[in-house]
Amino acid sequence: MGNLLVITVVSYFGAKFHRPKIIGAGVLLMGIGTLLMALPHFIMGRYKYETAATHTNDADNFTVISTCSSDTQNTVQQLVSGCQKGEEESSPTWVIVLLGNIIRGIGEASIGPLGMSFIDDYALPENSAFYIGCLQTLGVIGPIFGYTLGSLCASLYVDIGLVNQETITITPQDSRWVGAWWLGYVVSGLLTLLAALPLWFLPRALPENHQTSEQDHHSNQHKHTPSITEIAKDFGPSLKRLLTNKIYLLYLVSNVVAFNAFAIFITYTPKYLEQQFGQSATKTNFLIGLTSIPPVALAVKI
Template identity: 70%
Template sequence: CKNTIDILKYAGFSQGNYYSLFCSVLVYTKSTITQIERRFDIPSSIVGIIDGSFEMGNLLVITVVSYFGAKFHRPRIIGAGVLLMAMGTLLMALPHFLMGRYEYESVASPVNDAGNFTVTSPCTAGSQNIAQQLTAGCDKGEEQGSLMWLVLLLGNSIRGIGEATVGPLGMAFIDDYARPENSAFYIGCLYTISVIGPLFGYSLGSYCANLYVDIGFVDKESVLITPQDSRWVGAWWLGYLVAGALSVLSAVPFWFLPSALPEVPQPAEPDASSGQPVHTCPDLDFVPSLKRLLSNKIYVLYLIFNALIFNGFVIIVTYTPKYFEQQFGQSASRANFLFGITSIPAMCLGIFLSGVIMKRFNLDQLGAAKMGFVTYIAGFLCTVPYFVLSCPNMDVAGITVPYQRSALAGDVDVSLLSSCNAGCGCSLNQWDPVCGQNGVTYVSACHAGCNSTHGSGMNTNFHDCRCVQNWGVSEVNSTAVLGQCPRQSSCSTVFYIFLALQSLSFFLLCLGSVPLFLICLRTVEPELKSLSAGMFMLVLRLMGGIPAPIYFGALIDSTCLKWGSRKCGGRGACRMYDTQTFR
């Protein structure tokens, strides 16, 4: 009983507090993927590199820290790592303060802003002046921040270096001072406590995504786009300031923890020949220890299996909110919020029950492996229906549907120019969508062939749109409004079914998490526990955490139907994806 109190009082509270915060920063970074992509005008593959930089920094030091860190004051080494993570987190917010204000193209005039241009007829050759005004200053070198994403990459790498002290040292610390039959339960409790972090991270990401990126610096009434718009950028930087400050505070308790807890008698390994207990001494040589570890066939097979599983996990956590935005038409704020409140509690319950089952039935290594195998297969089967739970592409003239209703039966003309807007002088790089009265989205009011504009700000209306009339709409009703047309109501039903199946899948997958992790610690010699955990995390990052967001980001880029353009030329962030291919 005293041992339980010591574990939970000293190691459990501090580790749980840190893991909760660490997970919140980790998932917050995932939640800002689309915001960063749009703010820095970079494709998903580059965002994947930024996301994978955490793992790159981590693997640089994790093996050495795992081995040599176990021989020193582990809690203080962990505290130093947490401070390093705080520095990296704060650094990731820096680009916002070094870059200029976020600019987006729009033909609408802000409310009561007489200083800005006002377009009274989008369908004129003069509409090309809009692009010229937006690119003003490029020749003078006034464009800022095109490479500022490198600061994010550096900050995330520093975070990864700091985290390398926590995982292997913390888990081995608990396992060293817990009775063998209680170790799984403690680790399960620790992971369960850490669920507060992801919930906080996704909630913070949802809140910040709903705030305009330059909040406090621009008038809210002058913002002509909504969170549902593919040009919207939320206050992605704000969460990094909050998380960085909290990380500094969470580092303090580690400096006051003892270097060791009261010893718990551990069963000695019996000698194979005499059957007598043999107490082994730690091997002080790193290379021989690593060789002994990698000669363990069960451990190596365990690494390969988890590397494959981790690839899928990283992809899901990184790009699921983005998938919700593109496939189901959700805003970034709503996508992060719903993903957090549905998936995280399911994962929490699965992890907790995983530890309880291990303790209740006292499963050995073979029993743990069987439990992990069954739960992973069941979790995978729950993902099979994903392929039929999708929504059709949004109707965008010249991209997914033709400009004329009569051409629906044939092939879609992928050209953005048609007879109804041929004389308008529309830019092919423009993305300022409007929704026509016919329910079709047009790339801009110019591409819709609109001849007049009334109102200002979000109340801007476009009239006499010739391309809308091509769908059989009368001249009186041939109008369009700012923004993309809403999705079909049936898409919402499909979305909620998808959420339910995803939560069930996460629950089953996490039900086997603790048994599989205990295999990592129990299949190796006692003195190699920290090294085995460190090598485990290194392999996951090297073979899963780094390549997965990069190669899958490149696959997502290949499904883009309409690319945005940077202010001074060049391809920017994707504005619209092919949802059928993305699926």
């Protein structure tokens, strides 16, 4: 959502200014948004899984005693045949996760378009294709590392470091188990913040292509830096030319179809394996990351 809101504006206006710093600011936003998504864990308190199910004399119903959400025991009568559910407490902290994800998406919008255009403009012609290929490859294999990290975090108890692990009587195979879902966001958020630092020290033009750098330096001496108003005047005509380019639209549609299937796969397949085959989140993430994503990523690249 955040990516879609700003990617058009960022890719157009960002190309007119210092692209490495704009990319660095975007990566910094990604790190902040990722860390923000882990915040609910630190404000919601410890997880309590003391839940017991006991059958009554009536074979059509059972009683569930739960202390997961409060210190006092609440008894909820559920009818199995009618699938009647008791009231569940809701938490507004999902808004924090949504906000963090939107901020992360806004920061991510600068990496793809500005990064590839920066490489294409200032790298040597014989090297630019290799650099852009490396950038796209890293983006494709990223989910492999993400699922591997998610598998590791899911195998750790959610309150790791706060409770004595010897007192935990459930395992990841138990339906009441909650893994350290927040730990992956903390690790990736901190790594993202570190990755933003070098980008702030990159020059506006890479010195590798001396001819291009000298031309830009000579041009900047004779031309004034255009204002945002002057740049904005050409935004509408540029967008119109782009949307009327049949080759570009065909390429855009093909990419949307390809990555739509990829997004659906990585979103729903893990949950399907958990629910239909009784696999734990740890094993599911590991299987998806190492056995499924590589061939899908290779097919997309081909």
